[in-house]
Amino acid sequence: MNAQGVRRVVVAGGGTAGWMAAAAIARTMGRAVELTLVESEAIGTIGVGESTIPPLVTFNRLMGINEAEFMRATQATFKLGILFDGWKDGSDQYFHSFGNTGKDHWAAGFQHFWLRGRELGHVAPYDEYCLELTAALQNKFAHLPDDRMNYAYQLDSGLYAKFLRNLAEGDGARRIEGKIAQVELHPERGDVAALRLDSGERVEGDLFLDCTGFRALLIEGALHAGHDDWTHYLPCDAAIAIQTESVRPAAPYTRAMTHDAGWQWRIPLQSRVGNGIVYCSRYLDKDDALERLLGNIEGKTIVEPNFLRFGAGARRRQWHRNVVAIGLSGGFMEPLESTSIHLIQRAILRLLRMMPLREISARDIEEFNDQQMQEMLQIRDFLILHYKVTQQRDSAFWRYVSDMPVPDTLSQKIELFRETGRVFRKNDELFAENSWVQVMMGQGIMPRARHPIAEKLRDEELDTLLATLRENVARTVSQLPDHATYVARYCDGTGAR
Numbered sequence: 001m002n003a004q005g006v007r008r009v010v011v012a013g014g015g016t017a018g019w020m021a022a023a024a025i026a027r028t029m030g031r032a033v034e035l036t037l038v039e040s041e042a043i044g045t046i047g048v049g050e051s052t053i054p055p056l057v058t059f060n061r062l063m064g065i066n067e068a069e070f071m072r073a074t075q076a077t078f079k080l081g082i083l084f085d086g087w088k089d090g091s092d093q094y095f096h097s098f099g100n101t102g103k104d105h106w107a108a109g110f111q112h113f114w115l116r117g118r119e120l121g122h123v124a125p126y127d128e129y130c131l132e133l134t135a136a137l138q139n140k141f142a143h144l145p146d147d148r149m150n151y152a153y154q155l156d157s158g159l160y161a162k163f164l165r166n167l168a169e170g171d172g173a174r175r176i177e178g179k180i181a182q183v184e185l186h187p188e189r190g191d192v193a194a195l196r197l198d199s200g201e202r203v204e205g206d207l208f209l210d211c212t213g214f215r216a217l218l219i220e221g222a223l224h225a226g227h228d229d230w231t232h233y234l235p236c237d238a239a240i241a242i243q244t245e246s247v248r249p250a251a252p253y254t255r256a257m258t259h260d261a262g263w264q265w266r267i268p269l270q271s272r273v274g275n276g277i278v279y280c281s282r283y284l285d286k287d288d289a290l291e292r293l294l295g296n297i298e299g300k301t302i303v304e305p306n307f308l309r310f311g312a313g314a315r316r317r318q319w320h321r322n323v324v325a326i327g328l329s330g331g332f333m334e335p336l337e338s339t340s341i342h343l344i345q346r347a348i349l350r351l352l353r354m355m356p357l358r359e360i361s362a363r364d365i366e367e368f369n370d371q372q373m374q375e376m377l378q379i380r381d382f383l384i385l386h387y388k389v390t391q392q393r394d395s396a397f398w399r400y401v402s403d404m405p406v407p408d409t410l411s412q413k414i415e416l417f418r419e420t421g422r423v424f425r426k427n428d429e430l431f432a433e434n435s436w437v438q439v440m441m442g443q444g445i446m447p448r449a450r451h452p453i454a455e456k457l458r459d460e461e462l463d464t465l466l467a468t469l470r471e472n473v474a475r476t477v478s479q480l481p482d483h484a485t486y487v488a489r490y491c492d493g494t495g496a497r
């Protein structure tokens, strides 16, 4: 450790994780730390990661980023949620939106009132009470007063990293181009002392952020922090990504379409579309996966396919000694709910809250690891839900995932909802009640009962409530502009928000 305490922060790796971390630390800590980032153009980045969730909007705001400038630089479109194709039984569709549905009572979610409405003969789907969902399916978008439209972005994460690099360098971060050849450990303390580069240069530091992607050079390669394997719950272990020309105006949502050994994404950016197939290599080989992907894309391909292998799981200690793993080095879960960039953001904000001063505290490390792992486990349960409750049985892959035992925490959530219609957000988990309700009902779980409070309203009062809520959504959406037109105007700077 430097005589002045923890002053020298070294970021190893310059993908989305490395540059998000560097930009946030440089902007937040300013001259209080000396920040260096080492990256290797020869190694490059993973080159995928396009769909995000709403907290990224907050991250960008915290960084003081101008949204239109950011969207121009990253080819971003707005995202209101994900359209899931075929997850219930192979031929269905449902939408997981970023919005709230209807109006909750403090004691009971809106689903209880909607269920009572069904008993009274109301036939309008649950979806029609959600502004973001209805807007998405009509390809509409606008910023609304008081952030009434909850959104995220679909973006080119490589361009986002470049954009953040400019910010970070502008805020004083130093970048070194070079390949890390060796991670030097301190002979007595056993923590990381320096990175030795191919060129012979030594980069010393007090705190190191491992953003080296799946390689995890510091946290695993040097410090052996350990890895929890979750592939028995999330067996997909391969993907092929490819980009295509746009053939239609960009939709404000991502699509996740099942196939018989996994699923496929489609993410529309301003100028192109990101596509990819995620699959389990036990049930589908690479050539067949590529053929399947190429058979289900729209428009001409504009890059060569990018073949990727991964395993679901998390680094057991994401902060170990003086190394914090951020990004893929800390763990990975398939991009079904677009949570990886979010986990990067969470790790960075946590670290900023626990930034060491004189020395690294073992209590901070424990707290950080506990919070980070808790959040990953909650996301893991939510992803497993999509597979576990499927009614698809016509391939070995879908039979495996629907038969597999799942964590008790998840079984409790599913069965509680099935029996009572209730779902609870625990420990500030990322996906709130309405996300669980949308996915569970979308996948065909209809509660057997509902909260008695829904009977508090007389039948006519409930009729009026449901009609008013639905009309409000329909009226607001009818006044919204077309999404692609709005994006073009917004990014041009010619259209007011």
Ligand code: FAD
Pocket: 012, 013, 014, 015, 016, 017, 018, 038, 039, 040, 041, 043, 044, 045, 046, 047, 048, 049, 050, 051, 052, 157, 178, 179, 180, 181, 211, 212, 213, 214, 215, 217, 239, 241, 276, 308, 310, 326, 327, 328, 329, 335, 338, 339, 340, 341, 342, 344
């Ligand atoms: P990388 O991009 O791999 O960066 C690693 C960095 O370390 C690079 O700069 C590299 O040069 C450097 N490096 C490595 N070794 C060395 C060395 N020896 N010397 C010097 N430098 C080195 N996330 C989402 O949020 N949404 C999505 O839709 C999404 N889709 C995905 C789809 C797939 C198939 C996969 C696999 C991931 C997806 N992700 C998604 C995750 C997302 O891609 C990553 O979380 C994100 O890109 C961060 O990656 P990273 O920076 O940790 O690693």
